[in-house]
Amino acid sequence: MINPALQWLTVRASPPGMLACGMRGPDGKFACHSVEEDCPAGKMEKILGHFDGLRATLYADPLAPRWSTWTFERGQIRFVVRPDGWLLGLMVRSESDAQPKLDPLSNEFLSLQLGH
Amino acid sequence: MAKPTNHPTARQVLFVDDEPDFLRLVQETLGALSAGHWDLHCAGSADAALELLKQRKMDLAVVDANMPLLDGVQFLGLLGKRYPELKKVSLTSFATEDKRTACLAGGAELFIEKPRSEEGFKSVYAMLDDLMNWAPQQGFHGMLRRVGLQDVIQMECLGRNSSVVEVYNESVLGRIYIEEGSIIHAAGGDLSGERALQRLLALPGGSFELAPFEPPPQKTISGPWEFLLMEAARLRDELAAQNVPGEPEVDPHTLAAPTIASVRVVETLICSGLGKVLYEADCADVPGRVLLLKKIARHAAELAQIAPLGSFDRLELKLADGRVIAQARPDRLVFVAVANTQPKP
Numbered sequence: 001m002i003n004p005a006l007q008w009l010t011v012r013a014s015p016p017g018m019l020a021c022g023m024r025g026p027d028g029k030f031a032c033h034s035v036e037e038d039c040p041a042g043k044m045e046k047i048l049g050h051f052d053g054l055r056a057t058l059y060a061d062p063l064a065p066r067w068s069t070w071t072f073e074r075g076q077i078r079f080v081v082r083p084d085g086w087l088l089g090l091m092v093r094s095e096s097d098a099q100p101k102l103d104p105l106s107n108e109f110l111s112l113q114l115g116h
Numbered sequence: 117m118a119k120p121t122n123h124p125t126a127r128q129v130l131f132v133d134d135e136p137d138f139l140r141l142v143q144e145t146l147g148a149l150s151a152g153h154w155d156l157h158c159a160g161s162a163d164a165a166l167e168l169l170k171q172r173k174m175d176l177a178v179v180d181a182n183m184p185l186l187d188g189v190q191f192l193g194l195l196g197k198r199y200p201e202l203k204k205v206s207l208t209s210f211a212t213e214d215k216r217t218a219c220l221a222g223g224a225e226l227f228i229e230k231p232r233s234e235e236g237f238k239s240v241y242a243m244l245d246d247l248m249n250w251a252p253q254q255g256f257h258g259m260l261r262r263v264g265l266q267d268v269i270q271m272e273c274l275g276r277n278s279s280v281v282e283v284y285n286e287s288v289l290g291r292i293y294i295e296e297g298s299i300i301h302a303a304g305g306d307l308s309g310e311r312a313l314q315r316l317l318a319l320p321g322g323s324f325e326l327a328p329f330e331p332p333p334q335k336t337i338s339g340p341w342e343f344l345l346m347e348a349a350r351l352r353d354e355l356a357a358q359n360v361p362g363e364p365e366v367d368p369h370t371l372a373a374p375t376i377a378s379v380r381v382v383e384t385l386i387c388s389g390l391g392k393v394l395y396e397a398d399c400a401d402v403p404g405r406v407l408l409l410k411k412i413a414r415h416a417a418e419l420a421q422i423a424p425l426g427s428f429d430r431l432e433l434k435l436a437d438g439r440v441i442a443q444a445r446p447d448r449l450v451f452v453a454v455a456n457t458q459p460k461p
Contacts, residue, residue, distance in 0.1 A: 019424075038424050039423075039424065043422060043423070046422050047419065047422055047423060050415070050418060050419060050422065051415075053415060054411060054412070054415045057408060057411055058433065063433060063435065063440065064435070064436070065433035065434055065435055065440070066434045066435065066436065067433075067434050068431060068432065068433050068434070069431070069432045069433075069434070070416060070419060070428065070431050071428075071429045071430050071431070071432065072419075072420060072423065072425035072426050072427060072428050072429060073425060073426025073427050073428075073429065074424075074425045074426040075423070075425040075426075076425075077419065077423060077425070091423060091425070
């Protein structure tokens with residue numbers, strides 16, 4: 001199921017200003033796509049893996065966020081977790097074309113047919 | 117034509133005029149009036165004046181507006197470019213409104229008629245001496261690019277400064293009053309208080325200036341500035357997310373952009389960096405929230421190590437019917453939860 005994920009990331013989740021994006025499946029496998037040289041796919045894998053450390057806390061009731069956005073000086077990282085276990089990570093540059101697309105992409109990911 | 121007094125504290129005053137008789141009168145009368153307090157330097161042309169300026173730093177240049185070749189207005193402009201710190205005054209025998217406007221626009225701080233009597237010279241002396249006593253405003257003067265209104269207010273609050281931030285665009289003029297680091301009042305259009313502050317900070321475009329503090333007509337805001345700014349940031353982000361092309365027109369009375377979602381704050385917690393509670397409202401589990409904020413701080417620091425995005429600013433959680441904003445910095449931890457309510461017109 002990683003191939004459809006990678007295809008979606010490459011085709012849909014790479015507007016200008018996207019630095020890197022990636023998914024982690026329920027089976028623990030990663031599909032990451034790098035758009036900029038200083039954000040290689042391996043870095044996105046590391047970021048997704050890192051998010052797992054906080055996932056349980058953030059997604060505990062009653063918060064249960066639809067997604068979380070970490071804002072830094074020069075960009076944002078968006079994490080979206082689906083009930084079926086899929087995790088999406090998007091890293092965008094501040095004030096880029098990609099930034100306003102974070103919400104539509106997150107919603108699209110939540111309704112995407114990815115399987116288990 | 118200079119008669120320096122060699123007094124170490126004497127003001128250096130340069131007169132530029134093509135009438136030798138007038139310059140002689142200046143030396144005699146103003147020299148006597150200043151009683152050694154001024155060093156008078158006289159130049160009969162722009163060239164001679166520039167030569168004197170090369171030799172000595174002047175405190176003031178008094179320029180005849182009607183000189184031949186390079187007229188006074190052009191010369192003022194030249195002085196402004198070469199010696200931006202030099203104070204300049206324009207003198208004329210025939211004052212007209214057009215000439216006055218041109219000289220002041222050219223950088224003259226005063227535009228005065230040539231004195232023709234002893235009383236007139238006394239008056240001119242007093243004006244010029246007073247002008248040289250004007251101290252330049254303290255602080256920096258310059259331009260900062262890509263520094264937002266919110267950043268400036270934050271700096272004023274963190275520095276515990278007092279000032280009035282004037283915010284304006286084509287249709288809106290608002291004021292935000294900061295006293296000793298606390299936002300105490302905001303007004304704009306028909307609004308005042310927190311609502312005015314939020315709307316001003318959420319304006320889609322415009323300019324702002326930092327003016328010296330003056331007491332507001334009333335004090336309408338008392339909350340912690342961190343919370344006020346975060347709530348305003350959230351409102352602004354919501355507007356940006358609506359993706360309105362260009363700069364939407366803002367209602368000058370309500371300061372409202374075309375659509376603004378309305379929210380209600382349901383939980384607030386502000387702590388010191390060590391987790392000591394500074395402000396709390398409707399927070400059911402303070403220790404739990406403090407623990408969460410500390411975890412967020414730790415994870416944000418680790419993420420910042422991996423991602424090439426600079427330092428961490430805030431975390432935003434999108435909930436089913438609202439959102440949470442969490443800020444974790446070495447000196448403070450902030451948690452604000454808001455719930456969506458019915459949009460207001």
